[in-house]
Amino acid sequence: MTWTCEGIRAVLFDLDGTLIDSAPDLGAAVDAMRVRRGLASLPLDHYRPFTGSGARGMLRAAFDVASEDDGYDLLKEEFFTEYASCLTQRTLPFDEVVDMLDLLVAVGMPWGVVTNKAERFTAPIARSMALFKTAAVVISGDTTPHAKPHPQPLLEAARRMGLPPHACAYVGDDERDIRAGKAAGMRTVAACYGYLGAGADVATWGADAMVSSPMQVLKLLELP
Template sequence: MNNKISGVLFDLDGTLLDTANDLGAALNYVLRKYNLAEVARETYRPIASDGALGLLTLGFADTLKAYDYEQLRAEFLAYYQENIAVHTCLYPGVAQLLLTLDEQNIPWGIVTNKPEGLTRQLLPHYAEFEKCLSLVGGDTFANRKPHPEPILKACEEISIPSEQCLYVGDALRDIAAGNSAKASTVVAKWGYILAGEDCKSWQADYHAETPLEVLSFIR
């Protein structure tokens, strides 16, 4: 094991779980309700980790300002809560990655901008998350990513100095937060990244094509 890395933190949507189809279904439910055109999977998938605001902005586009955003958000979240794990699944390799961390007694946790309540509702559907030692949501503390506070707090919870932590995420805000927290950072290139996005400009320490490749940055 790399002496520098003694714990791992992960983003959730687009990194551990492919939640895009359930989030997209919530968006299309709201769009249908207002007699607007639905959005195709290939269009909403890269926006999935931007949450309700990003998806509703995508779906309603320039007409969004004509609606009560809080009402739309409430309708989106209500549908999503009721259908939170219909199509969501672990990315290939994530189960083995987490099992290996558990077998090697490497503590790990999740730092996501998804609201904590929704995250705690979602994770029990997947037994692989049973040994998650820290869960920080987007509303757990005063700040959310790209601010470093969520990662720093999670490092405290898994009893690892941030300088010895690896943070894995699929968005610029993930890498910015990890870098600001002085963690080592990994771009999850299998996640929700727009085609043509220059991930190298994010200044991550590592880039991983698959979840299992993350292990090579530890051992």
Template sequence: MHNILSGKRLVAFDLDGTLIDSVPDLAAGLQAALAELGLPRPDDVQVADWVGNGAAKLVERGLAWALGESPSPELQEAGLAAFMRHYGAAPFARTVLHEGVAATLTALEERGFRLALITNKPERFIAPILGHFGLLEHFALCIGGDSLAEKKPSPLPLLYVANALGVEPRACVMVGDSRHDIQAGQAAGFATVALPYGYNHGEPIEASRPDACIDSLAALLD
């Protein structure tokens, strides 16, 4: 195994950009929501740079881009409702698993690790997406962006998971693709592992100073 796992008992994973490439479906949902409001539609590349802080922030960024200014609270509310409806109708139509995800999760479980999912995606979408890919059974606990009072980069979700599963933070690892994952892990006292292929607002993930940077999840087993 990767030496970052030495002495560790729990591995927490981000979802979007870490386990799955979900931008095609997130973009489709946002594009449909903006079109419903009579606004221009961004392309998938633009949407990829807006992913990472939850649905509300994604919609806010999309509206600000379309309007050229911050949206009103009323328009933000309407946009979010439209996005949740459109995205919720097809949250995995074009989403794909990143290479090696299923095999890595299975191998970590077989080696005695507890696994958790900590995402900023709304909780209602977690089980359908994980179930679609046959991954739900791997996770002892799943936390969404609206499950608790705070979401990443706050350490609260990570500390909640560690406490709920009875594991000291120093025995936990946070694996993610964005600075929000790394900042949350650092603040919680978790070891941090970064993946360079996800969504990090166009910034190199190395700039967040993770404890380790790996090219694929399978590298956790090397």
């Protein structure tokens, strides 16, 4: 699909790596697990490229374990507990995000969040950050039976906003975001400033557009 802003009446965003930089808290949580085991602390730069893969990525970065390995599930639950205790300590919006959302609200364009992050983590973050007070909808990874790249979470967001999916654009920093958006019939935007991961080739994702900063979303929408 060739990018056009015609007909777009709402914008949906992924959360981690698109609206907020949660890497410092995710990294701190898994690093605390390392230190408890007598292992050396690792810098945030080591963890950041793995952030987009959630617990699986963090545990791989810290312990070189995969989801099919013995003991992975116990490590994952320990990580979730550790992260829940610190998830609002260091997490901040990316530069330009607050200004971008303020401008969307100012022109009357609804915006919302569709994330694979579980509600037990999404809800405290949303409560702690003022920018989410203007969100029309927040869909977490366990709001519907399926998570991205399945389109159901995006379709549910559109339903709750009372809009057809084709009237929405979806912005995300992972290939699964683009796959989910396309499957839902939405215009898709790749956030190239996010947690792309090592070796990611955004050009192959098939997004309708790419942005290198949040404010470029407004330019795509032809907003001031």
